[in-house]
Each structure stands twice: as structure tokens, then as C-alpha cells.
Amino acid sequence: MANNYYLKASEDWAKKEAKDSGRALKAAAVYLEHAGNWSGHEMETGAAEVIKGAHVVAGKLIKGAGWGAEEVSKGIKDIGHEIAKLGKVIETKKK
Numbered sequence: 001m002a003n004n005y006y007l008k009a010s011e012d013w014a015k016k017e018a019k020d021s022g023r024a025l026k027a028a029a030v031y032l033e034h035a036g037n038w039s040g041h042e043m044e045t046g047a048a049e050v051i052k053g054a055h056v057v058a059g060k061l062i063k064g065a066g067w068g069a070e071e072v073s074k075g076i077k078d079i080g081h082e083i084a085k086l087g088k089v090i091e092t093k094k095k
Helices: 002-014 018-039 045-063 069-094
Strands: none
Touching: 002 018, 002 069, 018 045, 018 069, 045 069
């Protein structure tokens, strides 16, 4: 689910749909956090900071004020990176 919302946030951002991108980014962060908990994988400090940052950026997008394009792009990119990292950890545990 986290990856689906990450992709939606990316697509919405590319279409300049800020509020929709914010909602999707927030959902991606929530589902990433849940996935980490469900997998039993303790999130690294960096991942926790990315999740926190994604919530902040998402809130700004949803409100419609106070965000910068670079900040949003970085927030979306970073959450995608953390989702991919967790996916690799989970795949490794399965083997």
C-alpha cells in the first residue's frame, strides 16, 4: 500500500495537484510506518526522519500553503527510497 500511495503522490505532483499529492504522500508515510511495524523491522533513525518529514510536507500541501517545490520533490523521493529499502529487507527475510 505504501508504494501505491508513493506512486500516486508522484503522479499527482507531476500534474500539479498539490492537495491530492499531499494526501497520497501522507498515506504513503502512514503505510510505510505500519509496514515496518508489521514486518517486525525496527525503523532506522533516517527512516523515521523521512516519515516525519513526509508528514510535514504532506500537511503543507493539504493546507495549500508554505511548501516549496524542491521540498516536495525531496519528500516524495525520500519516501520512495525508504519504501524500496524496507521492501528489500522484507524480501531478504523471506529467503
